[in-house]
Amino acid sequence: MPSRLNPYLTFDGDARQAMEFYKEVFGGTLALNTYGEFGEKEAGDAVDKIMHGMLETDSGFTLMAGDVAPGMEFRPGNTISVSVSGEDDDELRGYWAKLSGDGTVSVPLEMQMWGDVFGMCTDSYGITWLVNISGQQS
Template identity: 75%
Template sequence: MPSRLNPYISFDGDARQALEFYKGVFGGSLTLNTYGDFGGKEAGDAGDRIMHGMLESDSGFTLMGADNPPGTQHNPGNNIAVSLSGEDAGELRGYWDKLSTGGTVAVPLDKQMWGDVFGMCMDRFGITWMVNISEQQA
């Protein structure tokens, strides 16, 4: 899979409804994972909220989104991030190094509970970036 660049939108509890709406607009395939799918009892009341959603349209558009993590504040107008994802670890680590230099790292680039390497940072211009390096299937 080649690396890709696409928008990632944060929601305040209505990510499922929003992403289903966008599926109605753009068509395609929608994948939704909840906090409960990965967090078990730690997810608490947020268990049904969307931890990660991805819409891939037949036209080649990709839109990702999620509900804010439990305990974080939703800030409309500042609710979009840019996601870089793929399997080329060298390429994606290079982007990470450049984007995070002079910025603020919120989640260090490291192996995550879903099996991929993921990190999130805000660059020196205030733009939030998420980098996800997919583990290749054996």
């Protein structure tokens, strides 16, 4: 298997719900493993929280996530966002509709000066998404 680079998101107890939401958005196969399943002795209240989750889609996307590890501090930040781009207008607009539906739109999905349709939103789990549809005409 070739090397790959993909986002790994950390949540504060709602990784299961977030990953199930992303499966609804992108489709694919979702695997979730809890701290308890891995026999984490220090898990305490985290026994049912997600230690590792991975969503692999038919479009070739891989998204990984987990809940913050027991004993570690959750520190949300704004230093990462996830970009989804391509030429399939219907597919990308569908992702946009679901991701922005209960979220906050910071840049509406519309034609930009570089000639692509682009939008940016933060979903209901606090993750910022950039959607770019290449070479579209208004």
